[in-house]
Amino acid sequence: MIFETQQNEKVEIVIHRHWAAIINLFAFVFLMAILPIFLFFIMQNYLLISVGAMNLFIIGSSIYYMFVINMLFIGWLDYYLDSAVITNERIIDIDQNGLFNRTVSELHYSKIQDATGMQKGIIQSFLDFGDVQVQSAGTQKEFILDKVPHPYKLAKLIIDLQQQELNKLRTENPQGAKIDESDGV
Amino acid sequence: MILAWFIFFVFVTVFGIVGSIGVMHGKKYKIENDLTDLAIKLYIFFMISIVIFTIVLVILNGPNAKIELPILKSLK
Numbered sequence: 001m002i003f004e005t006q007q008n009e010k011v012e013i014v015i016h017r018h019w020a021a022i023i024n025l026f027a028f029v030f031l032m033a034i035l036p037i038f039l040f041f042i043m044q045n046y047l048l049i050s051v052g053a054m055n056l057f058i059i060g061s062s063i064y065y066m067f068v069i070n071m072l073f074i075g076w077l078d079y080y081l082d083s084a085v086i087t088n089e090r091i092i093d094i095d096q097n098g099l100f101n102r103t104v105s106e107l108h109y110s111k112i113q114d115a116t117g118m119q120k121g122i123i124q125s126f127l128d129f130g131d132v133q134v135q136s137a138g139t140q141k142e143f144i145l146d147k148v149p150h151p152y153k154l155a156k157l158i159i160d161l162q163q164q165e166l167n168k169l170r171t172e173n174p175q176g177a178k179i180d181e182s183d184g185v
Numbered sequence: 186m187i188l189a190w191f192i193f194f195v196f197v198t199v200f201g202i203v204g205s206i207g208v209m210h211g212k213k214y215k216i217e218n219d220l221t222d223l224a225i226k227l228y229i230f231f232m233i234s235i236v237i238f239t240i241v242l243v244i245l246n247g248p249n250a251k252i253e254l255p256i257l258k259s260l261k
Contacts, residue, residue, distance in 0.1 A: 014216050043255065047255040051247050058246070062236070066232060099210050
């Protein structure tokens with residue numbers, strides 16, 4: 001695990017971005033992959049190639065394919081490591097940008113004011129993915145879980161978990177649990 | 186041909202280093218029971234397969250074959 005759960009904390013769901021977020025990369029890689037094959041057929045049909053030249057073409061194509069596979073692997077890691085973990089106590093948002101740029105943010109339910117699911121456009125509506133915007137009290141930054149599957153269900157889950165956490169806090173603290181609007185000062 | 190092989194293995198080394206960084210990163214930041222392990226295995230498999238395939242194909246073709254510029258079939 002990339003983070004440690006606290007006592008009595010249970011992971012409810014781990015969310016990765018919807019596959020539609022990476023379809024562009026796969027389409028681009030596919031087009032790049034068929035290019036040497038296309039060139040090979042043109043060479044076979046229209047050019048007289050020596051064995052030595054064909055060996056050079058094989059070596060060049062191999063270098064090209066290694067580049068394409070590396071690009072696909074790094075791009076997939078960038079997509080897949082971008083995730084959100086929802087536990088019974090907090091939301092952890094992990095933003096991966098490239099290999100060396102990573103941001104991990106967490107938001108406790110006591111600081112959440114609202115969670116909204118959003119879908120924009122025909123593709124998001126058809127494939128049922130979109131953004132979940134979580135608004136927090138205080139000056140903590142707003143969480144946006146982008147391009148996640150089933151955004152409305154996810155927003156409802158967050159609200160339900162927040163209610164459970166607030167009820168638990170009220171039980172533990174009869175003075176009354178409320179949304180924590182402090183800035184920690 | 187020796188130059189071509191040298192360039193080939195330089196690129197294998199470079200891509201190997203980049204890929205290793207990606208593999209270490211993936212193993213470090215993966216969440217349990219996700220697809221990262223499968224992706225890493227597929228990546229290593231394809232990279233090794235390309236290197237082996239290239240070496241075998243060139244050896245089968247004739248590694249010391251003379252390199253000549255290609256010409257259009259219609260001009261012959």
